[in-house]
Amino acid sequence: MTLSTEDLLPSTRRALLHRMAVGQSEGRVPSIVGGVRRDGRLVWSGARGDIAADAPEADHQFRIGSITKTFTAVLVLRLRDEGLLDLDDPLEKHLPGTGVGTVTIRQLLGHTAGLAAETPSPWWERTPGALRPELADVLGERPRPHRPGHRHHYSNPGYTLLGSLIEAVRGASWSDVLRREVLEPLGLHRTSPQPQAPHADGWAVHPWADVILPEPAEDLGLMAPAGQLWSTVSDLGRFASFLAEGDDRVLGAASLAEMRLPAAPMDGDEEGTYGLGLQIVRKEGRTLVGHTGSLPGFLAALWLSVEDDMAAVVLANATSGVAIGDLAADLVRIVAEAEPRIPRPWRPLPEAEADPELLALTGAWYWxxxxxxxxxxxxxxxxxRPLHGSGRGARFVARPDGTWTGLDGYYTGEILRVVRRADGSVSHLDVGSFVFTREPYDSQAGVPGGVDADGWRGIGL
Incomplete structure (x- = not known):
């Protein structure tokens, strides 16, 4: 039986629209638009609100705030993959004179550099970026209130530094590099630093009355890499697919998988963890990666479930009122529960990968x-993987020298290698120095500490 990708069921579509309508009504949001992307295409979009002549559509631009940070992180990983920098390099190696000391690029990506959360006054989101023409104006007199590497502390100025790093290495503006290296290759033609019609206007809703106030839409200047972009449900859905699968014209799947790995635990009052430019949360047993964003007049959320091959985007033009991250997570949950992903057909490995030596390694091993x-x-x-219960399981990727590197869990980054005897036969597996043998405590496999010469025994009566 061949299974084709079809539109969502009417009952699922109604459930999605109902959730959006409840969010818009109870949150008192002027307008809101959302979409769900599955199997590489937008399978649903819906909108509520009629403050403008028409309700917004999937192609209407909204400001996306800190989702911009994920785009900036992709540009930094591109520089790493080209060999132009290492994530563990001190920022000062490539961008001298910042005054932030020994903080590394990786720490900036994961918000563990100890930098302040915001710029000095005035409130940077509601004032022109021209008021902060230099990095010193962004960082202030006390740029690092915490010790680097000791805690997660979300930092908008940290992503300003990353944007300046990109400009220093590329010799071009952050916006030009972003357009040339990410937006154009991925076909994100409705994502831009400045609004392009049709776009929503930003509003503040009075907390105690049903009246509204227009919010300013400032050019953020040096702070642009932290929150400048405008985008659409359609474009962010395509961007979510890229975050899941990669695109070798922009960034490969392995580097994107690295971005999705936790870099540090969040503060105690925050939910989930943070990777490299990506938030990571657990919602009702499901892992979601992506980012939320806000600027005066706008709220945004993009969540991707790699396991479900699905992403949801929600954009609103209000300063507050709706828990937009929860709403986007609910869109993923509604579709995943109502119409679970149909597994791809099982297929044998390619003939070239059916290596007899590799096949001989499969089966049971004992730690x-x-x-x-x-x-x-x-x-x-x-x-x-453990055959019974939980334990230290992991996936490993092949290396050119015949070993493997751990991709997840306890063994992330650790090396798995096959240890052979003088005659070429397999003695054991070495996984980060742990010995895995074909039999429990195999006396012929060089188990550290040795194995009792009398072997296994029962208890005498």
């Missing part, structure tokens, strides 16, 4: 007395 199973995955990778 001490704990049983694990080793399986092959595409790309000559392997997966090591």
């Amino acid at each position: 001490g007395t704990r049983s694990y199973g080793l399986t092959l995955v595409r790309g000559r990778g392997v997966e090591l």
Whole structure:
């Protein structure tokens, strides 16, 4: 039986529209638009609100605030992948004179550099960027209130530094580099630093009365890499697909998977963790990655569930009122529960990957007395998982030297290698120095500490 991708069921579409309508009505938002992308295409979009002549559509621009940071992070990872910098380089190596000391590029990406959350007064989101023409104006006299690397502390100025880093390495403005290296290759023609019609206007809604006030839409200047962009549901849906699958013209799948890994725990009053330019949250048993954003007059959320091959985007033109991150998460949940993802057909490995030596490594292995199973995955990778209960399982990607590097869990970044005897036969697996043997405590496999010569025994009566 061949299964085709079809539109959502009418009941699912109504549930999505109902959730959006409740969010707009109870949140008292002038207008709101959302969309769900699945299997590489926009399968639903809907909008509520009629403050303008027409309700917004999936192609209407809204300001997306801190979702801009994810675009900036993609540009930094591109520089790393081109060998122009290392994420563990001190920022000063490539952008001297900032005054932030030894903070690294990785710490800036993950908000662990210890920098202040905001710029010095006046409130940067509601004032022209021209008031802060230099990095010193953005960082202020006390740019680093926390020790680098010791805690997660969200920092908007930190992404200003990353934008300036991109400009220094590329020799072009952040906006030009973004357009040339990300927006144009991905076809995000409705994403831009300045609004393009049709676009929503930003509003503040009075907390105690149903009246509204227009919000200013300032050019953020040096702060642009932290929150300048305008975009649409359609464009952000395409961007979400890129974050899940990668595009070698922009950034490969392996680097995007690295961005989705936790870089540091959040503060105690925050939810989830943070990767490299991506927020990571758990909602009702589902892991979502993406970002939320806000600027005066606008709220935005993009959540991606890699497991469900689905993303949701919600954009609103209000300063506050609706928990937009929760709303976007609910759109993912509604579709995932009502119409679960149909698994792709199982297919055998390509013939070139059916290597007899690799096949000989599959099956049961033991770490001490704990049983694990080793399986092959595409790309000559392997997966090591406990056969019973929970434990330190991980996926490993193949390296050119015949070893593997851990991709997730306890063994992230650790090396798995096959240890052979003088005759070429396999003695054991070494995983980050732990010995995995074919039999529990195999006496012939060089288990550290040795194995009792009398072997396994029962208790005498």
